[in-house]
Amino acid sequence: MITTAHFKVSGLKLLVVLLLMLATLPQAFAQRNVCNECQAVNEADAIRCKDCLTPLNKCLDCDTENPANLDYCSKCNAPLAEMRVLGSIDEQTREDLKLGQSDRAVTEKELMKIAYLLEKKPEQSEKLIYQRSKLFNRMEFHSREAESWREFLQKFPDSPKKSSAKIFLAEALRKWAYLFYQQKDMESALTMLLEAVEANPMNAEAWGWAGRIYNETGKKKEAGDAYLKALEARPGDQSFMHFLRQLRVDIPDHLRKPAAK
Structure with missing residues (x-):
């Protein structure tokens, strides 16, 4: 059974991890050649700590050990800045909290x-x-x-x-x-919708929304034209035909039924 105490412990653990990440973030960016384990200062392009041999810039995606001065993994091109922070947290905690996942x-x-x-x-x-x-x-x-x-x-x-x-x-x-x-x-919504139907004239929903905006702004003719375009893209649509009837627009017979599949 999951208890309130369990939630409190998990929440406290998460808070500690977040504080740790915030505390180590400046180091991850500004002092990436400083070992998280022993604090030894290494060469800018060092791959492992000279004192304790801890990897300084390990990719958590492909496990490649990169030089400390790289921002992206030399093998998979993954960004390494966040991984340097996550790498300072023990693997079990990262897995338990699904950090970065x-x-x-x-x-x-x-x-x-x-x-x-x-x-x-x-x-x-x-x-x-x-x-x-x-x-x-x-x-x-x-x-x-x-x-x-x-x-x-x-x-x-x-x-x-x-x-x-x-x-x-x-x-x-x-x-x-x-x-x-x-x-x-x-105005902005209509601009987007008109660009949408220019890109894909068969986007019935975009035509339908254009018709709705025209109708709500008093442009009845434009609304009727847009709803007809919507119906051409999706013949037989009851919603589009409903609005066309309200606007007293004649509906061509070939648009009254769904297109044959």
Whole structure:
């Protein structure tokens, strides 16, 4: 049985670990050649402590022992700054508390790796920017995702992944637009939605939201046109047809039923 006392102990343990991380953070960045175990000062490019042989800059992802002056793993390119802090905490505690293992932490580490590789290997930019965009998608960071897809399409207009990038861009913009809509910023929301349907004219939800905003701002004709576009992208949709009837817009017969699969 898990008791209140257990929670108190776990909470105290977590607090101690966090305080330890904060205490060691400056050392991890500014004095990376100082051994955490014996405090010996080593050469800037030392791999192990000269006194106790403790690894000074070990990658926790691939176990590579790196020179102390490296910021990214020489083997897997993982960022090492946080690992130097985590490495000062015993392995069992790290495992018990899942330090550095959350989905968010893993994704942010991947983003840092990609940023490093974009500088180190610009010839791989197409692949790396695509990967970065997908990571923002996984994080549901809609604004950053949209910006990343925009960059991809601008830099690589002839990419074989252009079509999928446009689909992802449209969906990211649609979700970003909804955030503006929630804030009552109709102009910004509509701008995002129109960019979304330009990227992917078959994004029915983006057309539907554009119709809703037009309708709520008194632009009935534009609302009807947008809902018709939504229905073209998704024939037979009852919601779109409902709004079209309210706007007294004729619905073509071929759009009244779902498209044959």
